[in-house]
Amino acid sequence: MAKELASRSEDYAQWYQDLVIKADLAEHSAVKGCMVIKPYGYSIWEKMQAALDKMFKDTGHSNAYFPLFIPKSFLELEEGHAEGFAKECAVVTHYRLKADPSRPGKLMVDPDSKLTDELIVRPTSETIIWNTYKGWIQSYRDLPLLINQWANVVRWEMRTRLFLRTTEFLWQEGHTAHATREEAIIETEKMLDVYADFAENWLAVPVIKGIKTANERFAGAVETYCIEALMQDGKALQAGTSHFLGQNFAKAFDVKFTSKEGKLDYVWATSWGVSTRLMGALIMSHSDDNGLVLPPKLAPIQVVIVPIFKTEEEHQAIIARAEELVKSFRAKGVSVKFDDRDTHRPGWKFAEYEMRGVPIRLGIGPKDLEKGAVELARRDTMEKNSVPFDGLEDRIVQLLDEIQQNLYTRALARRTDTAHHVTTWAEFEAALDKGGFVYAHWDGTSETEQRIKEKTKATIRCIPLHNPKEDGVCILSGKPSTQRVVFARAY
RNA sequence: CGGGAAGUAGCGAAGUUGGUAUCGCACCUGCUUUGGGAGCAGGGGAUCGCAGGUUCGAGUCCUGUCUUCCCGACCA
Structure with missing residues (x-):
């Protein structure tokens, strides 16, 4: 009814936009090309962040934070890098506003506040980070330096699409420094493996790991590695990149270290990143004409329980049963929501949770209580079955895993078949x-x-x-x- | 940034040769309902994207501007 989507077969682009809006993931903001990530969408991003952050920590990285603003002069130092990003940078030229004397109540840029060294809103942080690393690295004992930052970046894109390409977006960027070329290449490949692992085991999106050609290489990199995913409309999406930067930035920012042998040399660098674009990959890999389909590992709500009743006696009996289920599911680590709102009817809730991609829906009504069972609906296959209360929590745990696998298998089959x-x-x-x-x-x-x-x-x-x-x-x-x-x- | 389209209530739309805004959904109240987006009755909500201009009078005509969508060039 009110929330129908365009169908994928008729208008894929429209379907995608409808879905992002109607599944309550994000919306356009008043600022051109920028989006508001809504709570439901953001909670999915937070789950991605948590999983990735753990993987980064497990591979020895630490988080830090570098400035949003980069002096223009920094960006000029690495030639390829400068050329690559020059056309899409937001530039801060002034630092103050003042009352506009010719328009009462309005503001104007104060011409007296012009910056002599203009600031660039970071499109990526290599330059500010390598400027900083110069002070952190003197000896081989300071290496490897393994840093990640979670940040927002701005790239002044001419054409934007929610999550896939926005002027401002959220991402993480890893920046590492190493004593040898070999070690840096190992790091580059290791982080590519982390991304591929995350894509396949969390997003349930199969990816091809590969190397970019010179045309597609990151500005300033010696080699760019990537993971490429296939969307349902047959188009590819670059889901993550990992760059071997050689000594390009070390030379540009004069970052040298003394080796064990007492020789002075430039350090070897990598950088790697994934962004909120992964949300787009997630959406376009699994979702259908009924709405979002989420892999259980990233679903903010894995199981929703919807009560169905006529009388207050029935309602109370359902609440009692539902609360037991919630408790037993949580004990198994399953995130569950009991939707006992009396402001919406069951059918409305069914449609709503389908749109939002909740992997499993349990309906409990008088008939179910009589049978000692629930009606279980799987979002990925849209199948409905009656499942006994007895042993339900184990069945749910197993089924969530099955759904996670099924989404991956389905996406992989689509890629193979096409x-x-x-x-x-x-x-x-x-x-x-x-x-x-x-x-x-x-x-x-x-x-x-x-x-x-x-x-x-x-x-x-x-x-x-x-x-x-x-x-x-x-x-x-x-x-x-x-x-x-x-x-x-x-x- | 070039070419095209669009912007009217929270959402989707109608609005004739210019005469002061209409419908559906949603919302609020009440009653009846509740196993796939409930029914009936009543009610509230719009300075027509924004800023100027033409006119006695502008949603409608003119100029500028902002935002979105599609197609290009560019890019995660």
């Missing part, structure tokens, strides 16, 4: 139009990649790690190639 291996240009174009990852030979040049992008809007998502070698010819140039790379149209 994957194409092509050899000719005609096949390539046809495959792109169908959607999904397209494995094709490429001659390895940026020029060819660029031409393919211009002709088809598809990009090389990545060169998969441990990619099997296979002789072939480039789909566009016909030149020899030693491996297939992954193409797709992307978000």
